Amino acid sequence: MILSVAMGTAVSASLITISLDIKSKVTLELRSFGANITLEPRVEGLADLAGQRRYLRQQDLQRAKSIFWRHNIIGLAPYLESTLTLTHKGIEQEVKGFGTWLKLDIQLPGSEDTFEAGVLTVSPWWEVSGDLPGPDTVVLGHSLATGAGIAMGDIVLIDGREYTVSGTLMTGGPEDRMVFMDLSAMQTLKGLPGALSRVHVSALTTPMDEFAYKDPRKMSTQEYEKWYCTGYVTSISKQLEEVFKGSRAKPVWHVAETEGQVLGRLSVLVYLLTAASLIAAALGMSTTMAASLLRRLDEIGLMKALGAGFAGITHIFMAEAFIIGLAGGLTGYLISLGVSGYVGNMVFGVSLSQRELLFPISLLSAFGIAALGAMLPIRRALMVKPAIALKEAR
Numbered sequence: 001m002i003l004s005v006a007m008g009t010a011v012s013a014s015l016i017t018i019s020l021d022i023k024s025k026v027t028l029e030l031r032s033f034g035a036n037i038t039l040e041p042r043v044e045g046l047a048d049l050a051g052q053r054r055y056l057r058q059q060d061l062q063r064a065k066s067i068f069w070r071h072n073i074i075g076l077a078p079y080l081e082s083t084l085t086l087t088h089k090g091i092e093q094e095v096k097g098f099g100t101w102l103k104l105d106i107q108l109p110g111s112e113d114t115f116e117a118g119v120l121t122v123s124p125w126w127e128v129s130g131d132l133p134g135p136d137t138v139v140l141g142h143s144l145a146t147g148a149g150i151a152m153g154d155i156v157l158i159d160g161r162e163y164t165v166s167g168t169l170m171t172g173g174p175e176d177r178m179v180f181m182d183l184s185a186m187q188t189l190k191g192l193p194g195a196l197s198r199v200h201v202s203a204l205t206t207p208m209d210e211f212a213y214k215d216p217r218k219m220s221t222q223e224y225e226k227w228y229c230t231g232y233v234t235s236i237s238k239q240l241e242e243v244f245k246g247s248r249a250k251p252v253w254h255v256a257e258t259e260g261q262v263l264g265r266l267s268v269l270v271y272l273l274t275a276a277s278l279i280a281a282a283l284g285m286s287t288t289m290a291a292s293l294l295r296r297l298d299e300i301g302l303m304k305a306l307g308a309g310f311a312g313i314t315h316i317f318m319a320e321a322f323i324i325g326l327a328g329g330l331t332g333y334l335i336s337l338g339v340s341g342y343v344g345n346m347v348f349g350v351s352l353s354q355r356e357l358l359f360p361i362s363l364l365s366a367f368g369i370a371a372l373g374a375m376l377p378i379r380r381a382l383m384v385k386p387a388i389a390l391k392e393a394r
Contacts, residue, residue: 001288005328008281008369013336013362014343015274035122035200035252037237042248055195056247062109063243069236075121075202080186080195084179087157088150095144097179099186102132122202130167133182137166141176159189206231207263278369285373293377300381310382317381321374329366333359
């Protein structure tokens with residue numbers, strides 16, 4: 001019986017540990033699939049009709065780490081996009097180019113600490129062969145370089161200025177047909193110092209629910225405060241709009257919704273497995289206690305014959321179940337520490353957090369298993385007739 005309780009407690013405690021950590025761990029894993037918020041210049045009214053170009057300010061990048069959910073911002077990638085004229089061996093072609101950083105440490109506002117920004121913090125699957133672009137070097141998309149017969153080390157003209165091809169870029173997307181430049185070099189080439197076309201943001205978010213989709217303009221003050229202080233992709237987008245002057249933040253909905261669905265289904269699965277483990281352990285204990293009861297029918301009959309009532313017999317069996325639950329709970333908790341650590345390392349590559357709440361939950365689970373397992377045997381004990389039990393004992 002102690003073994004049944006210990007195993008049930010170990011499994012349920014490990015699953016509870018996973019459920020407490022699964023959202024943050026899975027959300028962090030899903031962030032490797034790309035940004036979930038895009039910041040673009042806000043263009044409205046006559047400026048939109050006239051097709052005027054607007055830009056974000058590079059200086060606002062630091063302010064992204066000053067919002068309420070600043071610790072949830074784990075990646076920033078600025079871009080300045082433009083159409084370029086690429087010339088190689090006398091052949092000209094118009095291509096799309098963008099300036100950005102692969103990795104760059106930027107200083108946090110009001111602090112001496114730095115924050116790592118760049119494409120690889122948002123899109124870690126980018127593969128650059130060769131050296132990164134600099135003031136006089138560029139990286140070409142793999143498809144563009146192959147189609148134009150350009151190799152690393154070749155000299156190309158971009159908008160009439162010479163650059164050395166320092167490497168090639170492979171992403172599996174449209175970037176394979178573009179020119180990749182350092183952000184400062186692109187800004188200098190186009191005469192747009194400090195200008196950005198867009199910013200990709202990777203943020204840890206709370207799964208979207210029905211409340212998250214409400215229009216904040218129609219919320220009451222209390223509802224708005226709750227929405228603003230919850231890490232929805234919509235509320236983080238709103239806060240980013242407030243620090244990037246003249247911007248419009250757009251959540252990448254297919255990413256945000258997919259994350260919510262995955263996390264929701266994983267949570268349901270963990271809860272079902274936890275319930276199944278508790279029920280299985282309770283059934284195991286109930287079966288074992290029932291078998292023990294059959295060997296003690298004469299004792300129960302004698303107690304009832306001497307005047308023991310329902311309460312007295314129930315207290316005896318419940319005290320036994322309590323002791324079994326305590327021993328099984330302590331054993332199961334110790335086992336769960338190793339199991340949860342193993343699961344965390346196998347699935348996420350890091351150990352799951354051992355929370356202080358886990359120990360009392362383990363004991364409560366054990367007592368719950370013991371109580372459920374003892375219910376049927378106690379009911380059977382209360383139905384024993386003293387005369388029949390004592391007669392069979394003779």
